Amino acid sequence: DAGITQSPRHKVTETGTPVTLRCHQTENHRYMYWYRQDPGHGLRLIHYSYGVKDTDKGEVSDGYSVSRSKTEDFLLTLESATSSQTSVYFCAISDRSLRDNEQFFGPGTRLTVL
Amino acid sequence: AQKVTQAQTEISVVEKEDVTLDCVYETRDTTYYLFWYKQPPSGELVFLIRRNSFDEQNEISGRYSWNFQKSTSSFNFTITASQVVDSAVYFCALSGMVDYKLSFGAGTTVTVRA
Numbered sequence: 253d254a255g256i257t258q259s260p261r262h263k264v265t266e267t268g269t270p271v272t273l274r275c276h277q278t279e280n281h282r283y284m285y286w287y288r289q290d291p292g293h294g295l296r297l298i299h300y301s302y303g304v305k306d307t308d309k310g311e312v313s314d315g316y317s318v319s320r321s322k323t324e325d326f327l328l329t330l331e332s333a334t335s336s337q338t339s340v341y342f343c344a345i346s347d348r349s350l351r352d353n354e355q356f357f358g359p360g361t362r363l364t365v366l
Numbered sequence: 367a368q369k370v371t372q373a374q375t376e377i378s379v380v381e382k383e384d385v386t387l388d389c390v391y392e393t394r395d396t397t398y399y400l401f402w403y404k405q406p407p408s409g410e411l412v413f414l415i416r417r418n419s420f421d422e423q424n425e426i427s428g429r430y431s432w433n434f435q436k437s438t439s440s441f442n443f444t445i446t447a448s449q450v451v452d453s454a455v456y457f458c459a460l461s462g463m464v465d466y467k468l469s470f471g472a473g474t475t476v477t478v479r480a
Contacts, residue, residue, distance in 0.1 A: 283465070285467070292472055294457055294459075295457065295470040297468065297469075302465060308465075311469075346466050355413075355466065357410070360410070
């Protein structure tokens with residue numbers, strides 16, 4: 253299994269507070285992604301990174317920012333959390349050298365914004 | 367823009383029945399990847415298969431089989447002789463061959479009753 257961890261795994265916070273989710277990989281893969289999963293929508297891409305300090309927006313990036321200062325870490329920040337950001341967040345990694353271009357997913361973070 | 371449609375929201379079958387999950391996609395890319403992922407009740411995302419757009423050969427893996435038809439932009443998934451352990455949400459996904467961003471369908475919940 254690919255070495256991907258997410259922290260925290262569960263978080264409850266209040267509207268208006270900042271929240272940072274961390275994705276950590278031990279595979280030295282180039283690409284990292286943040287998705288959110290909501291009923292009826294499957295997974296939707298928030299932001300992704302194609303290298304250290306190289307990031308780009310995904311389909312649902314409003315209200316989120318990311319940073320990648322090291323290959324192994326990709327941080328997702330909600331500057332001021334809203335109830336609509338209650339979701340399950342998944343991090344994924346991939347690398348062009350991977351056989352079959354598989355994206356490996358982390359275990360997910362369940363975030364509840366009250 | 368890429369779009370993946372899984373028209374079936376939920377499917378319920380009795381054990382040993384066959385079940386087919388439909389997936390229709392839209393993309394402007396001439397080359398792309400198609401995927402199926404499984405999400406069991408425990409919540410993790412499990413990679414099942416990846417197909418290249420230039421390889422329309424159907425594939426069978428144990429009780430799983432996939433039918434890729436580029437002419438109808440479909441990538442359907444069949445579970446033969448279903449088992450209770452097949453109960454999960456199944457996602458179809460599509461990515462380009464440059465940045466490997468995944469676009470997911472909304473998912474199909476499969477319930478296999480004993």
